[in-house]
Structures are given as C-alpha cells and as structure tokens.
Amino acid sequence: DVQLVESGGGSVQTGGSLRLSCATSPNPGSRYCLGWIRQVPGKEREGVAAINTTGVATYYSGSVKGRFTISQDTAKNTVYLQMNNLKPEDTAMYYCATGHTHPIAGTCVPSGDWGQGTQVTVS
DSSP: OOEEEEEOOEEEOTTOOEEEEEEEESOOOTTOEEEEEEEOTTSOOEEEEEEOTTSOEEEEOTTTTTTEEEEEEGGGTEEEEEEOSOOGGGOEEEEEEEEEEOTTTOOEEEEEEEOOOEEEEEO
16 A cells, blocks of 8 residues: 655635645555545545656646646655645645546546545635
C-alpha cells in the first residue's frame, strides 16, 4: 500500500491562494497517476485535477481550470495543487488518491490508496 498525507489546507478569503501537498510513501511507481478529489458533505465527490506518471497534468475540472495547477516533485515524492483566486464554492475537504488514468477523460480513477484529507475553507 501507498501512504498519502495531505497538508496545506486552511481558511482563506475569496481571491486568496493555498498550496496543497500530497506526500506519498513509498513512491507509487510508474503505473499510477495521482488525483486531487474534493468533497462537500451531502454532495458527490468531484475530481479536481490529475497528473500522470510522467508529470503531465491530464485533467482539470471545468470549475477550477485556469485557477488551479497540479504539479509534482519526484525527488520529494510529492504532488502539489496550487489553488489561486479561490472562491467560496471551492470550500471542501480535499483528498489525494492514486489510481489509473482514464484513457478518454484523463481523470485519475482512484484504485485504493487515499489520504486523510485536508480542509479548505474560503469565505
């Protein structure tokens, strides 16, 4: 199993920025992508962004495109989600998960390993 630990969440005002981190241990390996997924209580989970094994971002949801950037530091086994121009509707628990890249949508379909989540609140 891969351990994933998210950090970087917090409370910000509208228009602010946060950078989420997802540290993996061990490295999930070249077979896996990593995705950021967010969830608001009472609503369905939403895939936010995904990055493939070569470090290429393969997916952004329409609601975050142009504001969020996913990236990775392979030396640190860490994937980041830079979130700019945050809006109240971005308020959610954010999770990272390993998975496999959907061949058409480009999303990272989770396949078992999830972090504990980090809360983002925008007011």
